[in-house]
Every structure is written in structure tokens, then in C-alpha cells.
Amino acid sequence: MTTIHALLEQRASSHADVVFIRTRTEEATFKEVQERVERSSAALAARGVRPTDTVASFLVNSVDAVVAWIATCRIGAVYAPLNRAMKGPAREHALAIVEPRLIIDGPITGAGAAVDAHASAPLDLAFLLFTSGTTGRSKGCMLSHRFALRQAELLIEHLALRETDVLFSPFPLHHLDAAVLTVMPALVLGTTAALTERFSASRFWDDVRALGATVFDFMGATIAILDKQPPHPDDARNPARLGWGVPMPACAEAFERRFGVTLVELYGSTDAGLPIFVPRDEPRRLGSCGKAVSPYDVRLSDVGELLVRATEPGVMSDGYYRMPEETAASRPDGWFHTGDLLRQDEDGWFWFVGRRAEVIRRRGENISAFEIEEAAGAHPAVLECAAFAVPSELSEDDVMLAVVPRPGLALAPATVAAWCAEQMAPFMVPRYIDVVESLPKTPTEKVAKHELSSRGVTSTTWERP
Helix, strand or coil: CCCHHHHHHHHHHHCCCCEEEECCCCEEEHHHHHHHHHHHHHHHHHCCCCCCCEEEECCCCCHHHHHHHHHHHHCCCEEEECCCCCCHHHHHHHHHHHCCCEEECCCCCCCCCCCCCCCCCCCCEEEEEECCCCCCCCCEEEEEHHHHHHHHHHHHHHHCCCCCCEEEECCCCCCHHHHHHHHHHHHHHCCEEEECCCCCCCCHHHHHHHHCCCEEEEECCHHHHHHCCCCCCCCCCCCCCEEEEECCCCCHHHHHHHHCCEEEEEEEECCCEEEEECCCCCCCCCCEEEEECCCEEEEECCCCEEEEEECCCCCCCCCECCCHHHHHHHCCCCCEEEEEEEEECCCCCEEEEEEHHHEEEECCEEEEHHHHHHHHCCCCCEEEEEEEEEECCCCCEEEEEEEEECCCCCCCHHHHHHHHHHHCCHHHCCCEEEECCCCCECCCCCECHHHHHHHCCCCCCEECC
16 A cells, blocks of 8 residues: 555556546646646745644645645645634634644645655555534544545445546535545546535536536435436436435435436445445345445444444544544544444344434434434425424423425425324424524535524424424
8 A cells, every 4th residue: 555645646657648636617637736746745845844744724626725635745744624614613623623834725836945755654644634513523533645545445446436437526625525535536546536616406417517427426415405406308418327425315216217327325434434335246225325344343332323443454544633532532442433323134234323413312212313304304395404402391302303495485384294294203203393594514515403403492483283
């Protein structure tokens, strides 16, 4: 196994004229990216960046962002891409953790004497990716060169990615999907990584066509949101052959027929990497994220939480940067505790149930917020929704649901409640419903439920009689 910058140098020779990074406004070949990395690493060194220093970046998805990442690695420093939209305490918190020698907010300019690539080892810390912070303050996962390239290899192997593919991610480079699971597989394969600045339901298929994307990733409610866009005669006229992600929505098979694409579910996280894939040689079980793969051991705790450990070095996060207590708490017994609840059938297939932190305890019953959202989101007038706990006067929790209607459609809370009563057990039916214009989101389209919980029941919230 090599390092990120060393592999780019190889690709600049073996695949010199192949486009490595493509956006809607620019593209650069492997050779061009390597040349820019060499100039940028010299400029970083001239500004005083040394091995093991940290470099923070607020760059949007672009060739410049990929160049900054690999140039930082080339001089042995640690790259920390941060969300440009962060403000106030969240921004201060991330910068306090990183303590960067330098902050990059634009193309790396300036000159410097040419510098040799640092003699990094595959297991050396290469970059930090911050958790999404859906339930609290984010943490910087420490990731090595080997983590990045080994995860790319696993994705290529288990999804049968091809050197002719164009790998597209509509999510930011400070997230695993774009950085490790799009740019890195393109680097390993010698093919193209296509990027946009953010996910847009209205522009998604235009982006796929313009970028020539054959493979894309999804997460959260993005597939369901795309499925609820108005039909178009050109829906199936797109170059995409494969979409991968989690969770798989109930509309998956109809989505595949409509857009002429195959959807594949898997399980992964920034901390654990990719320990579960749907086997390519077995018929899929719709809704299952698959079976455990090498190099991982996985098991479920007594409450159904997924626990993961590696059977080879460098395939999981090395913990949280400058947070030793949080690192130890996440691995109390040598197993990483994911916080995700799954179930497993007798054949070893896993199904995602929900986040442990999002289990709602109501009248003695444990309720999965994910299952409420899955049922409520199937209503034809619901674009997306989020279920969460609010305090009950009877102790424990009550269920609250925030609902975003499809554009141009009216949606009454009582209608949603009646639909829920038909689709789910009585103890799961939300007591409170808010119809809202939008849900608070992280940059990777995950719902920031801590914001909804903090707001809670208001004077405009509908309460079931």
C-alpha cells in the first residue's frame, strides 16, 4: 500500500491525459493535478507549513480543493477540510480542535522552492474529516493514507467499479462520500471523479448528464426526494448505471425502472469505513445493507447496536483528533460502538433500524424514528420528514414529526396523522406534527435533529386529539 500523493504521482505517469477531477465549470487531468500539487506544496512550505502541522480548508468542491488536500499530504502535513457555511460556535469549535498552521480559503498562490515529497508511511495521519454533528458537536476523525486508499479498494471490489466509470458525488469534500469514496476510487482506478458543490434535487439529473456520471452516491432522503420530482420524458435518458448509499427507500424498485439505474445499499461511516456490502453473487434483499466483509469483524450488542473492529491495520479511523476521552469512550472494549441499531437475519444479512440516539421511548415501547419517517414519508404529498422525541408529561417521550410538503401541494397535519394511523402501530403515531418549509440539514443532507428537538413544541404545532 502506498500514500495518496505517491499514487497521484504514479497516475500522472500511467494515466497522464485522463481527466481526474471534473466539475460543471472545469476539469483537470492526472498530470495537471500533479503539476499543481507540486507547485502548491512548495507554496505551502514557503508559508511555513511543516510535517505534522495541520492545514484547515474552507474550499468548496473544486480542482483547487483536491489540489490543496494532496499538496498538504505531500509535505507530510494534515489536511482538515471544514464546512464553509460554519459560523459562530461551530466554526470556533472546529478551529480550536484543528489549531491550523494555515487556513486555506482560496487557490494556493505564491511561489516557493521545489520541495521533495515527504517520506510518509501508509499508516501516517493524512487528513481529518469531521462528523456531521447531527446530535451535537462534531469530532475530527483521524484518517490515514491507508484508510483512504483501502476504502477505495473495498468500494471498487464490492461494487465492481470500472476504469471507464465517472464517479459522481453531489456532497462536499469535507465528507467521506466525496473525499474517500469518490475522489480516492478515481485515483485508484485511474478514472474521473465528478463533483458539484451541493446536492440539488432539481439539478441532479442535469448534473449527471453534464458530467457524464455513470456512478453516484446517495444518503438520507435524497433518493426519495428525487423520486418525488415531477416526471420527465428524459428521466431514463442519463448515463448513470449505478447508485449506492444508505438507507434504501421503499420506492427503490420504482426509482430504478423510472431512471434506468441500479441502486445498491451498503453500510459505512467515517469512523468504521465500509464493513457491510450487499454480496454481488447473491440476490439482493431489498432494504438490507448486506453482509459483513473482510477486513472487519462485526457483531450486534444486546440492544442491537452495531459494533465493529478491524482485522488489518488502517481500515478504521484512528480516533478523534485531540479528543482522547471521546476516542476511548467510542471503543470501550476494543470494538467501535457505531451508535447505529441494526438487525440481522439467520443468513447473516443486516438491516438498518436507526440511530441509537434517535430511539424514542414511549409508554414502555422503544420506537425507531427511522421507521416512523419511512412510513410517513411514503405519503404522496410528503417531500421529506423527521421524527424525534419531545418530553411527555407522563414521563418518557412523546413523538413529534416535522413534515415538508411537496412543492405546490397542500398538506394538513390531520391528514398526515390519519395516514400514520393507517401505516403504523398506534404507539408509533406522532402526537405532535409541524408542517414546515424545510428541515435543518448538515452539509451532507442529514437532518440536524438536535435543532428540531431544541425547538420542540411551539404555539403553531398541531396536537393529535
